[in-house]
Each structure stands twice: as C-alpha cells, then as structure tokens.
Amino acid sequence: MLVVQHEDKAPPGLLLPWLERSGLTCEVLPAHEGYAVPAALNGHAALVVLGGSMSATDDRDHRWLLPTRALITAAVVGGVPFLGVCLGHQLATVALGGEVAPHPGGRTRGLLPWSPTPAGRVDPLMQVLDDGDELLHWNGDVITRLPESAQVLAHAPDGTVQAVRFGPRAWGVQFHPEVDADLVVGWAEGREPEAELEALHTLRARQDELHPAWERLLRRFGDLATAPDALPA
DSSP: OEEEEOOTTSOOTTHHHHHHTTTOOOEEEEGGGTOOOOSSOTTOSOEEEOOOSSOTTOTTTOTTHHHHHHHHHHHHHHTOOEEEETHHHHHHHHHTTOEEEEOTTOOEEEEEEOOBOHHHHHOTTGGGSOTTOEEEEEESEEEEEOOTTOEEEEEOTTSOEEEEEEETTEEEESBOTTOOHHHHGGGOOSSSHHHHHHHHHHHHHHHHHHHHHHHHHHHHHHHHHHOGGGSOO
16 A cells, blocks of 8 residues: 655554554655655555645645645546545545635634534445544645535534545545544644644543544555455446
C-alpha cells in the first residue's frame, strides 16, 4: 500500500501498525520532501493520502498536489482501493470534479459524533462505525460541491460532509482516525488556542476509549484492500 504524506507533522501515525495487522506492507512517500509522486500505482494494492495544513488547490506552494490529485484519479478510475484522510479527502474531491472552500464557520477543532446517512450505515467500510462514535476533526476547509459520482456517507453536526464514497472502492473522511495525542500536539499552533488545547486535552484523556472505533475503520479498509474482489469494480 502506498501512503502519501504532505508534512512532517502529519505522519501516518497509528495507521501503519493498524494496517499491518491486516497483513499490509505500507510504503510511505513523503511528497513534501521532494519525492516524486508516481503516475500510477504499479505494484501497490491500495492508496492512502494523508492530511496536511495546506489547501487542496494550493499547487503554487506545494507542487506535488497536482500529481497527487492525478494519482488519486488513476486509483479511483482503475478500481484500486483508496482512502483520503482530511486533506486527502479534499484532494480527491477536487480531482474528481468537486469543490472545497474554507469553512464559513471557521476552523473545526475537536471531537464530533459519527452521523451516518442511510448509505453510510450499510457501506462496506463505514458500517464498522456506530452512530455517535466520536471522531477527531481538525480542518479549515470543507467540501462545498461533491463530484457527480460521489455519495455522502455522513454529515457533521453543522451539516458539512463528514465522509464520502467516491467510487466502488474509494472513500474519503474529513476526520483523522490515525492520530493520538502525541501526534496532535504538533498541530496546536495557537491560532485558536482555547479550542486547540481543549481538543488536545480531551484526546489525551480519552484516546484509549476512542481508538478501538478508529482502529476498526482503518483495519476494515486494510481488509478490503487485501480482498478487493469482495467489492464491485
């Protein structure tokens, strides 16, 4: 599995050990360090694109975003299992013809409940989450227009898109199932100190309670990636 990383402070975190328990070997590509994003997923069973503090169309300052969007498109069109996390979810949206923009209500920091649509409750990936499972959101941008092929699987309490199915084998989530408090401490930059510190303290106090649901989600993606014939092409 190829994992595209955008920043030192946004590594794969718990995604690696959890996916490896599903029998997957993960290759991390630190695109921000100048490593070339490939045009195709030759030999990789799946693609995960992680989060980052940049916007999904910030190509001028982050030149790897354009080839990353192209790689996402190739994965979705080619039926390769794909998961986009936060920025990765937004990159997929733009790559497939949708739009993202700054959240009109400002940045989101903290735990929000899983609120699935009827499709989300029966989705082969998302069905492992229970209504009300709390998920860490840490984002400034949101989806404002979905790609034509996309299906909303969950909404955040404010109505913004929480999870999407972009294709038969492709998903995006606005939240971060891969993190723990030690990772998130690097994100608390002081832009919204009260919200950031509250979110960090809550995560540190409750992560042992929260992580089982997050692990179920990522391991389920790993299981689907290792048995793609279980999904339609």
